[in-house]
Amino acid sequence: MTPDVTIAAAGTASLVQSVDWVAIAPPLIAAAVALVVLLADLFLPPARKPLLGWITLAGLVAALAALAPLRTGSRSTFCLTANPDACSYTVDQFAFVIQALVLGGALLTALLAMKDTEEKLPAGEFWFLLLSSAAGAALLPAARDLATLVVALEVASLPAFALVGLKRGDRLSSEAALKFFLSSVTATAVMLLGVSFVYAATGTLHLTEIATKLADVPGQLGTVAETGVVLTLVGFAFKTAAAPFHFWVPDTYVGAPLPVAAYLSVVGKAVGFSGLILVTVVAFPAYADVWGPALAVLAALTMTIGNAAAVRQAATRAHSAVRLLAWSSVGQAGYLLVPIAAAAYSGDNKVGATVAYALMYAVVNLGAFAVAALVARGKPLNRLTDYRGLYAERPLAALALAFFLLCLAGLPPGIIGLFAKVTVFSAAVDAGLGWLAVVMAVNVVVALYYYLRWTAILFRAPETADVPAEPAGEPSAAVGASPGPVAQPVRSRVPAPLAVAVALTATVGVVLSGLPQLALHFASVTLF
Secondary structure (H helix, E strand, C coil): CCHHHHHHHHHHHHCCCCCCHHHHHHHHHHHHHHHHHHHHHHHCCHHHCHHHHHHHHHHHHHHHHCCHHHCCCCEEEEECCCCCCCEEEEECHHHHHHHHHHHHHHHHHHHHHHHHHHHCCCHHHHHHHHHHHHHHHHHHHHECEHHHHHHHHHHHHHHHHHHHCCCCCCHHHHHHHHHHHHHHHHHHHHHHHHHHHHHHHHCCCEHHHHHHHHCCCCHHHHHHHHHHHHHHHHHHHHHCCCCCCCCCHHHHHHHCCHHHHHHHHHHHHHHHHHHHHHHHHHHCHHHHHHHHHHHHHHHHHHHHHHHHHHHCCCCCCCCHHHHHHHHHHHHHHHHHHHHHHHHHHHCHHHHHHHHHHHHHHHHHHHHHHHHHHHHHCCCCCCCHHHHCCHHHHCHHHHHHHHHHHHHHHCCCCCHHHHHHHHHHHHHHHHCCCHHHHHHHHHHHHHHHHHHHHHHHHHCCCCCCCCCCCCCCCCCCCCCCCCCCCCCCCCCCCCCHHHHHHHHHHHHHHHHHHHCCHHHHHHHHCCCC
16 A cells, blocks of 8 residues: 555544444434334234334333443543544433433323323324434433534424324314424524524534633624524523413413323423523533523513413313413423523532422423323313312322422422422522522412412312212212212223323332432532
C-alpha cells in the first residue's frame, strides 16, 4: 500500500464512530419491538390479537431491564471526532431517571389498555403507536444536540396524536385528536424557528457547545440569539401544558381513550419537562436572566389557572372526573416548573427537585387514572358522582384512589406528596423567589378543596331508591328506578392487568411514602 493510500485510509478510519449499544439499548429495544408488533399484526388472526399486548409488555420490561447497566456513571456515544466532549447521546443520572420514568409509565399504560384493545381499540395500531411514542420519549432525555432533541420530541408526539383519535366513530375522540395535532404542530413550528435562530447565532447544534458560544455572541447576533431562546422555550412550554399553552389538555384527555389520557398526563409531561430542562440548564445558561423570570411567571400562571379550573368542575357533568384530573395535571405542571425557574438564580442542582416531584406525580397520577379506568367499565360517563359509594362497592379501589388523591394534595398518609411539595417550595425560597413560594402555598391550599371533595365522595353512602332495605355492603339501585323490589346490580370482575396496575401503583406509592428518600435524594445531587 502506498503512503498516500495509507494516509487516506487512516483519515477515513478516524471519522468512523463507535456505537455504545448498551447506552442506546432502552429506546432501541422499544423501537424494535414496535416493528415486531407491526409485522405480527399483519399475520395474526383476530382471535390471536391479544398476543400483541403481551409482546408489548415483554418489550417494555426488556427496555426497563436494559437500564440496569446504566444506573451508575455516564456513557456517551455519537460524539464529534474533532471534539469528543460534544456528543449527541449521553446517558447520565438525569437521562437514566427520566428513561426509567417514561418506560415505567408506558408499561403501566399497557396494563391499563390490555382489556380495551380486546374490546374497543384496534390492537395492532394501538401497541405499535404506544411503543413508538415510548421509544421517542426514552430517547429525548439522553439527547444532547438540538436536532436529536427535536426528532425525539416528534417521535414521542406524532404517535400520540393517532392514539388520541383511535376510538373510531367517536366524535369526541376525533375532535380531541384534531385539536391536539393542530396546536402541537403550531408549537413545533415555533420551536423549530427558535432552534434555527440559535443555530444561526452559534453555528452549532450540540447543547454544550451552544452554552459556550451563547456566552460570547457577537453584538449583531444578540437579538437573533435572544429571539431563538424565547421561541424554543415557547415550544417546550406547550409540551409541558404550561399556561397559556394549556388549552388543549381538558378536551384531549376527555376525548382520548382513558389509558392514553393517563399516558399523556405522565409520559407526555415527562418528555416536555426533560426537554425544557435540557435546553435551559444545559444549553442556555448564559440567558438565565431571560428564561428564569419567564418560567417563574409561567409557573405561577399555570398552577393558578389549573387549580382554579379544577375547583369549578361540576360533579354531575359527564366526564367530570377525567376533566378534574386534566386540570389537576395543569396545576401540577406549575409546581414542576418552579425548580427549573429557580435554577436560573441558584444553579442547575435545583432541577433535581423537578425530577423528584415528577417521580411522585407519575406514580400517583397513573394510579388515579387506573382507578378511573376501573370505574369507567361500569359507568362510562365517569362523573364525580359515579364515585359515590365506591368504598361500599370496591373498598380496595376506593382506598387506593383516596391515597393517590391525598398524595397529589400533599396530605398524610401521602407522605411522598407532602415531602415533594416541601422540596419544590424550598427550591423557590432558596433561589430568592419568595413571591413564587407564596403563590404556590396559596395554590396548594386551593387544591385541597377539590382533592378532598373527591375523596369524601368515595366514602359516602350510595344513593338509594325507595325500595326495601338492602343487605349491608351491597350497591344500591340507581336514583329514579321504578318502585318495588329491584334486582341488585352484579359487580363486574376487574380485568387482571387493570388490577395489577392499581396494585402496583399503590404499592410503589406506599413504599415512597415510607421511604421518601428513594425519590427525594435526586433533589440534592447533581444530575448532569
